[in-house]
Amino acid sequence: DTEVTQTPKHLVMGMTNKKSLKCEQHMGHRAMYWYKQKAKKPPELMFVYSYEKLSINESVPSRFSPECPNSSLLNLHLHALQPEDSALYLCASSQAPTGAVGEQYFGPGTRLTVT
Amino acid sequence: GQNIDQPTEMTATEGAIVQINCTYQTSGFNGLFWYQQHAGEAPTFLSYNVLDGLEEKGRFSSFLSRSKGYSYLLLKELQMKDSASYLCVVDSNYQLIWGAGTKLIIKP
Numbered sequence: 001d002t003e004v005t006q007t008p009k010h011l012v013m014g015m016t017n018k019k020s021l022k023c024e025q026h027m028g029h030r031a032m033y034w035y036k037q038k039a040k041k042p043p044e045l046m047f048v049y050s051y052e053k054l055s056i057n058e059s060v061p062s063r064f065s066p067e068c069p070n071s072s073l074l075n076l077h078l079h080a081l082q083p084e085d086s087a088l089y090l091c092a093s094s095q096a097p098t099g100a101v102g103e104q105y106f107g108p109g110t111r112l113t114v115t
Numbered sequence: 116g117q118n119i120d121q122p123t124e125m126t127a128t129e130g131a132i133v134q135i136n137c138t139y140q141t142s143g144f145n146g147l148f149w150y151q152q153h154a155g156e157a158p159t160f161l162s163y164n165v166l167d168g169l170e171e172k173g174r175f176s177s178f179l180s181r182s183k184g185y186s187y188l189l190l191k192e193l194q195m196k197d198s199a200s201y202l203c204v205v206d207s208n209y210q211l212i213w214g215a216g217t218k219l220i221i222k223p
Binding site for chain 1 (some may be wrong): 145146148155156157158159160163202206209210211213214215216
């Protein structure tokens, strides 16, 4: 199984809502990533979990809160978002980053619209 | 600073060959990736180069020259489905630096 799954595919939320994005992989990868991608731009790294511990937080606002319940699951909790947070949110995984980062496998993404 | 340059857009004809160039200036180098991304979809891995030279994988090949900070992705026998963005990504001291991507348009 070389698939990363993400739910939901689409999400529309108001600025006062609380929602969560979910990501799952069963490849035994020990590094998992959240990216944000705006139209016609490359993905921007938000968070990296390595062996279920947060290893990189790229100065992301606190209205985004990541969680890694176990080695297969990654969540992104959303609260009090702004319209400019509307984007495609991508989850990715790779083998444990003991050396170079390695090939990343991406999920299909969640298209988020904040109204 | 860390910087990756690649052309914004290229156009090629179905059945032809196209070369997408990437130059980089990064503080470290652990390898270079090429990803393909169709509009509205997630990136998919195409190739990885860590040593100088050419890596061939079917219709796609990728070349690296570390001394020149240069890579290219070569696509042969172009098909309409190759219309996508191609992203050059450098692993710089275990931090991924993403290029802005090259949008490749294939014409019949």
